[in-house]
Amino acid sequence: DGGITQSPKYLFRKEGQNVTLSCEQNLNHDAMYWYRQDPGQGLRLIYYSQIVNDFQKGDIAEGYSVSREKKESFPLTVTSAQKNPTAFYLCASSISAGDNEQFFGPGTRLTVL
Amino acid sequence: QQQVKQSPQSLIVQKGGISIINCAYENTAFDYFPWYQQFPGKGPALLIAIRPDVSEKKEGRFTISFNKSAKQFSLHIMDSQPGDSATYFCAAQAVFSSGSARQLTFGSGTQLTVLP
Numbered sequence: 001d002g003g004i005t006q007s008p009k010y011l012f013r014k015e016g017q018n019v020t021l022s023c024e025q026n027l028n029h030d031a032m033y034w035y036r037q038d039p040g041q042g043l044r045l046i047y048y049s050q051i052v053n054d055f056q057k058g059d060i061a062e063g064y065s066v067s068r069e070k071k072e073s074f075p076l077t078v079t080s081a082q083k084n085p086t087a088f089y090l091c092a093s094s095i096s097a098g099d100n101e102q103f104f105g106p107g108t109r110l111t112v113l
Numbered sequence: 114q115q116q117v118k119q120s121p122q123s124l125i126v127q128k129g130g131i132s133i134i135n136c137a138y139e140n141t142a143f144d145y146f147p148w149y150q151q152f153p154g155k156g157p158a159l160l161i162a163i164r165p166d167v168s169e170k171k172e173g174r175f176t177i178s179f180n181k182s183a184k185q186f187s188l189h190i191m192d193s194q195p196g197d198s199a200t201y202f203c204a205a206q207a208v209f210s211s212g213s214a215r216q217l218t219f220g221s222g223t224q225l226t227v228l229p
Contacts, residue, residue, distance in 0.1 A: 004156075031214070040122065042202055042219035043157070050214050058216075090156050097214035100145045100206060104156030 003027065004105035006091050011110045013085075021076045021108045023091030031097040032074035036060060037088040037107075046089075049074055050097035078110060085112045116140075117205050119220025126227050132190040134223045136203035139184065143205035147217075148177065148188050151200045160201070161188070193227045200224050 004025045013019045025032065031050050035043040045058030049068040063082025068074050074093075078085045088109050092102040119136045126132045136146075145164055149157035163170045163177040163186065170177045176189040190197055203220040 009154075040221055042117075042119075042221045043217075044219075045216065048214065048216075056209075056211070056214070092156075098208075100147070100162070100215065101159055102217060104149075104158065106156050107154070109154075 004091055004093055004103060006089075006105040006108050008108060009106065011108055013110070013112050015112055016080045018077055018079050019085075019110065021078065021089055021091075021110070023074045023076065023105060025072055025074075025091075025093045025103075025105075027093055027095075027103065028071070029093035029095050029103075030071070031094045031099070032068065033092040033094075033102060034058075034064070034066065034074070034076045035090045035092065037090055043090060046076065048097070085110060117203060117218050117220040119203050119223060121223060122221070123224045124226070126193045126225065128193065128195060128227055128229055130193050130227075132188075132193045132197070132225055132227070134188045134201055134203070134225070135185065136187065136205075136220050137183075137185045138205050138218075140205070140207060140218075141184070142207040143218075145206040145215075146177070146179065146186050147204050147206070148175075149202045149204065149219075151202065151222075157202060190225075193225075195227045195229050198225055198227050 007022045033048045034046040047066045049055040065077045090107045091105040094102045147162035148160045150160045151157040174191045179186045
């Protein structure tokens with residue numbers, strides 16, 4: 001089956017620890033995205049990548065880092081510098097960065113204790 | 114900052130009724146307006162989308178109405194069913210100011226409950 005997988009579904013970490021969220025896609029899409037979802041605030045763009053070895057900051061990149069070493073993978077690291085990391089994180093992809101439709105993964109719920 | 118304002122925050126409708134969710138935008142550079150449906154614990158899925166050169170688009174029980182001059186668009190769900198109970202997000206898309214990539218800006222979401 002083609003699609004986007006995110007792991008783990010639930011993640012718990014202690015305050016001050018870095019944590020990496022996985023996102024993998026087998027859709028052969030060039031562009032990938034990370035969003036953060038908080039209650040009542042919709043989705044906000046953290047980072048996006050148009051192509052391998054390229055990525056750009058979104059609206060709320062502070063406290064996050066990404067890499068894009070492979071076309072199918074776009075991991076997100078939530079660093080200790082992120083002041084309020086508890087949220088639902090969604091990965092998405094599109095055929096290209098200029099394409100309209102983005103396809104979303106199932107999400108990872110991160111809780112920082 | 115580009116914004117898309119969505120209302121209401123929550124909506125309760127009887128089975129068979131019409132659900133209406135409204136969105137308004139400011140940036141005239143937006144050129145694609147999708148609606149996403151999200152079930153609890155899942156990622157959003159594209160429901161229906163419209164471009165500003167048409168005033169209405171219908172797919173099954175779902176219709177988008179678009180008013181370019183007022184910079185408003187709305188989702189109508191006809192004959193609402195309990196299975197439609199989900200969170201609905203409107204969004205608007207434009208090219209990033211820094212290049213050719215396109216950015217989606219989301220509304221804050223509407224939690225729809227359809228009572229049996």
